[in-house]
Amino acid sequence: xxxxxxxxxxxxxxxxxxxxxxxxxxxxxxxxxxxxxxxxxxxxxxxxxxxxxxxxxxxxxxxxxxxxxxxxxxxxxxxxxxxxxxxxxxxxxxxxxxxxxxxxxxxxxxxxxxxxxxxxxxxxxxxxxxxxxxxxxxxxxxxxxxxxxxxxxx
Amino acid sequence: xxxxxxxxxxxxxxxxxxxxxxxxxxxxxxxxxxxxxxxxxxxxxxxxxxxxxxxxxxxxxxxxxxxxxxxxxxxxxxxxxxxxxxxxxxxxxxxxxxxxxxxxxxxxxxxxxxxxxxxxxxxxxxxxxxxxxxxxxxxxxxxxxxxxxxxxxxxxxxxxxxxxxxxxxxxxxxxxxxxxxxxxxxxxxxxxxxxxxxxxxxxxxxxxxxxxxxxxxxxxxxxxxxxxxxxxxxxxxxxxxxxxxxxxxxxxxx
Amino acid sequence: xxxxxxxxxxxxxxxxxxxxxxxxxxxxxxxxxxxxxxxxxxxxxxxxxxxxxxxxxxxxxxxxxxxxxxxxxxxxxxxxx
Numbered sequence: 291x292x293x294x295x296x297x298x299x300x301x302x303x304x305x306x307x308x309x310x311x312x313x314x315x316x317x318x319x320x321x322x323x324x325x326x327x328x329x330x331x332x333x334x335x336x337x338x339x340x341x342x343x344x345x346x347x348x349x350x351x352x353x354x355x356x357x358x359x360x361x362x363x364x365x366x367x368x369x370x371x372x373x374x375x376x377x378x379x380x381x382x383x384x385x386x387x388x389x390x391x392x393x394x395x396x397x398x399x400x401x402x403x404x405x406x407x408x409x410x411x412x413x414x415x416x417x418x419x420x421x422x423x424x425x426x427x428x429x430x431x432x433x434x435x436x437x438x439x440x441x442x443x444x
Numbered sequence: 445x446x447x448x449x450x451x452x453x454x455x456x457x458x459x460x461x462x463x464x465x466x467x468x469x470x471x472x473x474x475x476x477x478x479x480x481x482x483x484x485x486x487x488x489x490x491x492x493x494x495x496x497x498x499x500x501x502x503x504x505x506x507x508x509x510x511x512x513x514x515x516x517x518x519x520x521x522x523x524x525x526x527x528x529x530x531x532x533x534x535x536x537x538x539x540x541x542x543x544x545x546x547x548x549x550x551x552x553x554x555x556x557x558x559x560x561x562x563x564x565x566x567x568x569x570x571x572x573x574x575x576x577x578x579x580x581x582x583x584x585x586x587x588x589x590x591x592x593x594x595x596x597x598x599x600x601x602x603x604x605x606x607x608x609x610x611x612x613x614x615x616x617x618x619x620x621x622x623x624x625x626x627x628x629x630x631x632x633x634x635x636x637x638x639x640x641x642x643x644x645x646x647x648x649x650x651x652x653x654x655x656x657x658x659x660x661x662x663x664x665x666x667x668x669x670x671x672x673x674x675x676x677x678x679x680x681x682x683x684x685x686x687x688x689x690x691x692x693x694x695x696x697x698x
Numbered sequence: 699x700x701x702x703x704x705x706x707x708x709x710x711x712x713x714x715x716x717x718x719x720x721x722x723x724x725x726x727x728x729x730x731x732x733x734x735x736x737x738x739x740x741x742x743x744x745x746x747x748x749x750x751x752x753x754x755x756x757x758x759x760x761x762x763x764x765x766x767x768x769x770x771x772x773x774x775x776x777x778x779x
Contacts, residue, residue, distance in 0.1 A: 304470055312457075401750050413525060
């Protein structure tokens with residue numbers, strides 16, 4: 291089972307991300323319809339986000355939210371210090387956190403914002419596609435190219 | 445179009461082959477000792493953020509505090525994307541929300557069952573969205589998710605009762621105002637830190653304004669920042685839908 | 699993380715991605731992209747990235763599907779390839 295894990299499972303998900311990324315790239319280059327190109331862009335983007343998130347996965351780790359035991363007072367444990375120093379007496383009550391048992395939060399943070407920014411950039415792309423449809427009456431690349439007059443840069 | 449497809453296929457196969465070859469150098473999936481997982485930075489975030497901020501959800505702590513600068517400019521990107529959509533498809537002049545539907549458009553037969561159901565569901569969605577924003581310190585959630593859900597509640601009104609009805613509740617001017625207000629809340633929190641003599645977005649000094657200790661100030665200002673993010677995301681999500689579903693005319697709709 | 703569960707979802711992901719790009723009806727393509735987003739959301743929840751999964755469920759499967767369908771309704775529904 292260990293050998294099976296090492297040779298097949300350990301890298302399998304990276305292969306799938308590469309395949310998804312290449313599907314998206316092919317669609318962006320070769321598809322004729324502008325909406326299909328945008329679908330390809332979405333797939334490319336999610337493949338990259340998947341890659342980032344899977345970098346932070348740890349085997350048998352839990353989600354990056356601490357339990358009640360680890361953060362007992364939750365923001366209200368403060369004594370009368372007004373100088374911003376940590377309260378060392380409160381630190382001693384708390385159990386030690388082993389970093390190996392908690393999933394790495396940094397890729398999550400980076401990708402969480404990337405998803406929301408991704409939908410707003412998808413909105414911009416769709417707006418441009420609608421503008422193209424208003425001007426040329428079509429979303430097919432070859433029809434649009436046929437309508438653009440050759441020989442001038444306008 | 446055929447040679448283009450062949451060229452694309454060759455490019456994709458070459459790139460994909462190289463990337464597949466490169467995966468052999470990546471760490472095994474789920475390896476806790478890989479450089480990204482065992483590095484000092486992620487260990488510091490996991491072990492020390494409870495002493496620095498008292499926030500159990502590590503993602504919120506890193507998002508709004510340690511990497512607040514990053515998140516602020518992501519919010520600005522969303523704001524600029526909304527303005528970009530309006531300038532690409534918008535009419536360029538001020539569009540009045542229509543009081544009553546025009547005869548040719550928006551006069552479609554609306555289903556009473558869907559309208560009544562959505563009227564009942566929308567307040568629940570909005571209350572849950574506020575819960576998601578406020579409870580982001582303890583559970584999955586925060587400004588981005590809650591903002592998207594608030595925006596989705598307005599999109600639901602526009603889908604069922606028509607875009608003019610939704611624009612009466614959230615007009616274009618109001619949406620742009622709220623989007624700007626969100627960025628202002630975020631950047632204003634950072635500037636307040638500067639005014640009090642610390643670095644930009646160094647929340648610890650805000651205990652002079654918010655009371656309590658420095659740790660509590662970091663805990664509280666994270667919520668303020670998330671509220672700013674939620675304003676911007678909510679308004680821009682609604683603007684994106686309103687513009688795209690009406691070709692920028694801001695009436696009619698789907 | 700449960701690797702057998704993971705592999706099943708990854709294979710489904712590739713299938714939905716190919717379907718979304720080969721279907722000639724753009725409305726169906728948008729809907730299949732919504733399914734793709736939901737599968738990715740499940741995958742992230744299973745990997746322990748709960749915040750990312752929540753965002754993807756709200757954004758990818760919700761808003762982006764809706765704006766894509768809005769564009770398809772405003773432009774053309776049929777695609778050549």
